[in-house]
Amino acid sequence: MTYDSYGNLTVAGVADYLKEKAIFPADAFLTVVDLHAVKESIEGFVNLIYHVYDQTGKSVVMKQMLSMPRFRIEDEKNNTVEDTDSEGWTLDLGRMRSEIATLIFWNSVYPGISPEIYLFDEPNRIIVMEDLMDLSLLRFELCRMVKHGHFTEKIGAFFARNLFYSSNLHLTNYKKSEVERFFVNPEYTALVPFLFHENIGVSWEREMIPGTAEKRAELVENPQIKAQFRRLEDKFLNDRECLIHTDLHSSNIMISATDVRIIDGEFAGFGPLAQDFGRLTASLTLNYLSWFGDDLRTAPEKADFQAYLLNTITDLYTTFQTEFRQLVETHREESYSLKTLDVEVYLIDQLQNALAYTGVNVMSRLANRGICYDLLRLPEAARLVPTLLGMDISKELLLNHRNYTTITDYTRLLKNLV
Structure with missing residues (x-):
C-alpha cells in the first residue's frame, strides 16, 4: 500500500512517489530512511521525514505533514517515537505553505542560508527539499x-x-x-x-x-x-x-x-x-x-x-x-x-x-x-x-x-x- 488509512505515505510509497514526480528516474534503486529513527537527525512530532538516495549518490529529504487524527509523540528519555490518536488536534496546511515561502525568501536575501525546495505538493502535504544530511x-x-x-x-x-x-x-x-x-x-x-x-x-x-x-x-x-x-x-x-x-x-x-x-x-x-x-x-x-x-x-x-x-x-x-x-x-x-x-x-x-x-x-x-x-x-x-x-x-x-x-x-x- 502506497498510503496508509490516514493518507500518509508508507516507506515503500515514498520511493514510488518520488519516481512518479520525476525527482528520481523510474529505474532508480532508492534507499528510504525514516529520520525519526535517527535520534540526532530530527526533532518534532507533526511530520514524517525521510532521507532518500539512489545508487548514484543523488539524494533529497522529503517531509510530509501527518494527516490527523494521528501524530507522533517523541519520548526523549527512552529514545522512542510512537504514533497516537490526536482527537481535537488540527494543523493548518498554511503552516506548510508558510515554511516554503519563508525558506525561499530567506534564500533570496542570503543565498544558501536555507535548504533549496524542489517540490511542494500541497494536496498531499509534501515538501521535497535539498539534502542536508552531511550537516x-x-x-x-x-x-x-x-x-x-x-x-x-x-x-x-x-x-x-x-x-x-x-x-x-x-x-x-x-x-x-x-x-x-x-x-x-x-x-x-x-x-x-x-x-x-x-x-x-x-x-x-x-x-x-x-x-x-x-x-x-x-x-x-x-x-x-x-x-x-x-x-x-x-x-x-x-x-x-x-x-x-x-x-x-x-x-x-x-x-x-x-x-x-x-x-x-x-x-x-x-x-x-x-x-x-x-x-x-x-x-x-x-x-x-x-x-x-x-x-x-x-x-x-x-x-x-x-x-x-x-x-x-x-x-x-x-x-x-x-x-x-x-x-x-x-x-x-x-x-x-x-x-x-x-x-x-x-x-x-x-x-x-x-x-x-x-x-x-x-x-x-x-x-x-x-x-x-x-x-x-x-x-x-x-x-x-x-x-x-x-x-x-x-x-x-x-x-x-x-x-x-x-x-x-x-x-x-x-x-x-x-
Whole structure:
C-alpha cells in the first residue's frame, strides 16, 4: 500500500512517489530512511521525514505533514517515537505553505542560508527539499565542544539582511502590508503558551527538578517580571517588524565546517527580530551554563569552550550591527525613514529587547517538559547548578535589560557567574 488509512505515505510509497514526480528516474534503486529513527537527525512530532538516495549518490529529504487524527509523540528519555490518536488536534496546511515561502525568501536575501525546495505538493502535504544530511544540528555540535568560526558571520549577516529587506526600513508601507499578508501563518502563535503562559518565570504549571522552588518563587511572585512577560508577549503578537523564524534555537540550525543552514520555518511570520535573536542567544547561553554541570570534561576544556561561546555571542551581534550599518548607509538616500534613522539608538534598542527575550527563552527550556538537550544530557543532579544560574540570568535580563548597551555587557555577566 502506497498510503496508509490516514493518507500518509508508507516507506515503500515514498520511493514510488518520488519516481512518479520525476525527482528520481523510474529505474532508480532508492534507499528510504525514516529520520525519526535517527535520534540526532530530527526533532518534532507533526511530520514524517525521510532521507532518500539512489545508487548514484543523488539524494533529497522529503517531509510530509501527518494527516490527523494521528501524530507522533517523541519520548526523549527512552529514545522512542510512537504514533497516537490526536482527537481535537488540527494543523493548518498554511503552516506548510508558510515554511516554503519563508525558506525561499530567506534564500533570496542570503543565498544558501536555507535548504533549496524542489517540490511542494500541497494536496498531499509534501515538501521535497535539498539534502542536508552531511550537516549536523548545531546543538549537538555544541554539546560535543565542536567550534565553528564561520557560524556568526553568516547568521549575523543574515539577521541584518532579513530585518532590512522585510521591514519598513526598505519597504513602503503599502508593499510591507502586501508582504505581511502573503506570509500570514496560522501557526505563528504556536509558541505563545510555551513561552509566555506556562513559562517557569510566571507559572507553576511545569515541573522542575528538586532544589529550584525557592528561586522559582522569586520569579513567579515578582510583579515586574510579570509585567515584562506581558510586554514581550504583546510585542511578539503585535510588533510586525520583519519576517522572523520565531523558533530559531540551535536545533533549527544545521552546520558543517563550511556551511550553515536554517531549517524548519513552520512557525515563521511577521514579528520582532528580538525574539529570533533572543531564542538563539538563549541556546548559546544554555550550552554555556551546561558546562558548569558537566563532569566528563576537564576544567581547562570547559573554560576554553565557554570562552568560545562568549566570543560567539559577541561576534553574532557585532556582525549583525556591522552589516546593518552598511545596509543603512548604502540605501539611506532611498527613503526618508532611513535618512532620519538614528542607527545607534535603534541598534541598542534591538539589543535590549533581544536580551529581554533571551531571559524568557532561557527559562522556557529549564522545566522538565521542554528541557533543552544541553541540560538533558546531564544527570539530573548535575542540572541543578546550571538551572539555578539560568534562573538568575533570566531574572537579571528581564528586570535590567535597559542597563545593557553593548553585547559585551552581557558576555561579561556570563563570564562573572562563578
